[in-house]
Amino acid sequence: LELLKNYNVERLEDVKIEGDLEIEIEGGSGVDLSSLTALYTLLNEFRNFFYHTNMALGYLQRISTMLGVPAPFQVAPMAPAAVPAAPQPVPAVPELKLPEKLIGAKFEPPKVEYPGYIEEVVLGATRADGGTRDYVVKLGGEKSLAFYIFDKPQPNLPAIAIDVFDRPPSLAKAVKVHYEDVVGSPAEWAKKCVKKFGADMVTIHLVSTDPLLENTPASEAVKVVEDVLQAVKCPIIIGGSGNKDKDPEVLEKAAEVCEGERVMLASATLDMDWERICNAAKKYGHVVLSWTQMDINNQKTLNRYLLKRAQMPRNSIVMDPTTAALGYGLDYAFTNMERIRISGLKGDTDLNFPISSGTTNAWGAREAWMTESPLDVDTPWGPRELRGPIWEIITGLTLSLAGVDVFMMMHPLAVAVLKEIFNTLVGKTKGGIADAGKWITAEV
C-alpha cells in the first residue's frame, strides 16, 4: 500500500468494512464517522483532480508558449547520411534501400451515415409544461454511434439517475456508507443524490410494495413519491418492486400522483399487465421503461406491444435491455445493447429508443465488494474501497459505448467519473496534456 501514502491511506485503512454485503438490515446502528470522512475525502480528492488538471494544464500551456516549445511534428532532424550499401555480387538477402524521405500518404477519414435515428425522449416537465420540475432531461436523439461526434453531433449527454429506495436495501458496504445518514428518509436521500452527488435525476424504487416484503399498499407507497417530488426538483423515475402482479397497480397509482410531471415508470415487462402501465402513462403524460432480459427479439416484441397495442407515443418509450456486471455477463449486455442501437440507427423503428442501464448491478460482482478473493491462488485483490467504484465505472463506461442514454447508479465516485468521461467524449472538457509523449522518458 506504499502507493497510497499520499492518499490518506492511514485513514483508508481505518475503514474496516466487515460483513461485506449486508443482507440483514441493521437497526439504527451508530454511523462510523471516521469511515465516512475517509471515503468523502476519497471522493473530494477525486473531484478536485479535475480542477487541478485544468490548473496544471493552463500552467503547462503558458510555459510552453513562453519557451516556444515547438509543435508536436517539427521537421525531422537530419538523419545521419545513409551509407550506401556496397553492391554485393550475389544479394542473398534483400537489402534495405533507405529512402531519402517519407512517401507522402493522405489519410482520408471515413464518414459513416445511418438512415435512422434514435427517438428523443424528454423526462420531467417544468411549470411551462404543466409540471413542477426545475429542468428537463432529454434522452436519445442520436444519429450516430455513441460519442462518434465526428460523424454527427451528439445531441444529449447520457444522463445519470441515482437509486433511492423506500426501505433500507441490501447494499455493498462501500456504497451503503454514503447513504447511511439518509437511508430512513427517501426525500432526504433524493436531496443528497442531487445536491451532494450531482445526480441529474433520481429513481425512487418502491420496493416495500413487494407482497413478500412489507406489502405496502400502492396508495400508501406513493406518498413517498410525493415526498420526493417535493424534496427535489429534478425529473424522477419510479420503480416498482419487480413483482409482476403488484407493479402495474403500484405504477398506475404513482402515475396518478405524478400527473403532469412526466416521470418514467419502471418497468413494463412481457410477463405482466404492461397495458395497464401504458394506459396510466398515457393518461397522466409519462414515459414507460420497456424492460426485457438480454434478448433483442423480446425487446422488439415488447416495444411493438407498447407501440401497436397500447398505442404509446414514440417519444414516451425508453428500453432497458438488462445490465450484467463486468465479469458476470457484461459481454452479453454490451453486445445486446450494441445490436439494438445499430438496428435502431439502421432504421428499425421497433428498436430506435433511448437505452437505460441498471449499472448498480455492477455491485453484484464479488470483485466489487468482497474483502478478499475466496481463492488462495489469486493474487491478493487489494483494497476493495478502490475496487468497488472502478467496477461500477468500467461497467458503465463499457455500456455507454454500446449506446446507453441513462444510467441508474449508486456510488458517488462512479457517478463523478462517468460524468467526466461523457463530457470528455462529447468534446465538452477543454484542454488536455500539452506533451502527451512525456511518459516515454519520465520517471513515474
Added chain:
Amino acid sequence: MRMKVKSPLEVYNFLPRTNCKDCGYDTCMSFASRILDRSAKVYDCKPLVRDAEKDPKVKEKLEKLVELTSPEIAEVIVGVGDKAIKIGGEEVLHRHELTFFNPTAFFFDVWDTLDDKKIEERCKRVVDYKKFYVGKYLTLDGFAVRCTSNDPKRFREVAKKVASYGKPMVLISLNPECMKAALEEVANQRPLIYAATEGNWKEFMKLAFDYKVPVAIRAKDLNVLKSIAVTFKSAGIKDIVLDPVTEPLGEGLQKTFERVIQLRRKAILDGDKDVAYPILITPISAWLIEGDEVTKAYWEAVIAGLFIVKYGDAMIFHSIDQHVVMPTLTLRFNIYTDPRTPVQVAAGLREINSPSPEDPVFLTTNFALTYYTVENDLNSAKIKGWLLVVNTDGIGVEASVAGGKLTAAKVKEIIEQTKVAEKVNHRYLVIPGLAARLQGAIEDETGWKVLVGPIDSGRIKGWMEKNWPPKK
C-alpha cells in the same frame, strides 16, 4: 466484414477436393468453412502444403489462398516460443459481426533508472499475477521496458534482465542508439520496438530491418502515421504497429478516441491496407495528469477500458495495482469472448473432493462462470459434496430464475436423470441464495428438503459450519 473471400465455395476451389480428412474434417467443404470462420488454417491442408513444395504452380495457389483469407488487420507477433503473443488480426468493427480474435495485449511498465531490486520486484509481480476466472487463470502478457536513463549501456542491461523473465517485451526509447544497444542483446526475443516517429524513422526503419523485429510507429497526425507506414511497407517491413498517440485528458482524449476509431474504420470499411495494422494504446499516459496516485490509476483504467472496447490491440500500463489490473483484465476477457460459442458447461452431476453418501448436494446452473466459480470455491474450501448442474442455456442463477430457465421442474428432471438419490443417504438439497424463491416449489416438486445456501458461493464454507449437517 470485408474478407476478400466470402463463401466456402470460393475457398473450396483452391483445395484438392479429395476429402482426404487429413486436416481433421470430413470434407474439403467443411474445412473450407472452417478456414472462413478462422477455426482452421490454410496450412492445415497437408496435401496442398506438400504439393506446394514440389510444384511452383501449387505454391502460387497456396499463397493466393493465404492472402485471400488473411485477416483484414495484419497480425503481428511479439515475443518468441509458447509465450509469444499475437496482436491485431481482427476482421470486424463490432464483435457480434463475427468475433474479436486476439485479446488486447497488456504490457507493464519497467524503467531502467529503477534500481535492480525494484525492477525484479515489478517483474515478479507481473509474472506471478493470477486471477481465477471461468475455469482458467487470467495472467498478464509482458513488459514495456522504458529507457529513462538515455544510456545505451544501462538500457541494454535492463532489457537483458527483463528478458530473463521470458515474457514478450516492448522496448521503449526514441533514441536509436539506446534501441540498438538493447536490440543487440535481446533481438532474438522478438521485442516490439517503440517507436518510429517523424524525427527518427530512418534509424528505426534500419533497426526494424536489420534485427527483424516488429516496430511501432508513433504520430498524432494520421497523414504522417500513414506516410511512415507506407514508407516502411515499401521497404519490406511488414510487422508494423500503429500508435496514434494516446492523449490522456480533455479534448486530447476525445481526439484520441476519434483517431483510433477512424484508423480502424478506414482499414475495415474502406479496406485501406496502409493502415490495417494493430493499434497500440498507452494508458500509462494517465500518469501525466495532475493528482494523487489513485486518481491517476483510476484514469489509467478508464483509458484502458475505453480502448479495450474500441480497437486497442496492445496497451502499455504503468499501474500493477488490482484496481487497475482486475477490471481491465476482466473487461478484456468479456469483450474478446467469442459470441458464437455459448459459455456453458455440460449439465449433470459432479463429484467434488470424492464425496460420500452423507455429504451435501448443491445445485447450480450451467453458465460457465457460475459453474466454475462454485466448483472452485468448493474445492478451495475443501468441501466434499455433490454438485448438480442444471441446464439453464448458459444463463446465471439470478437471471435464469427470473427468466424461467431455472425451475422446480428442471431441478426434478436433473435429480432423476443423475440418480443422485441413489448416491446419497439423505434428501437435502442446497440451492443458491439467489434462487431462494424456488425453495417451496422445489420441495413440492421433488419431495427433497431444500436448504437455501448463501448468495455467493465463496460463503459456502461459513454457511456449512452453521447449517451442515442439517438439524433434524
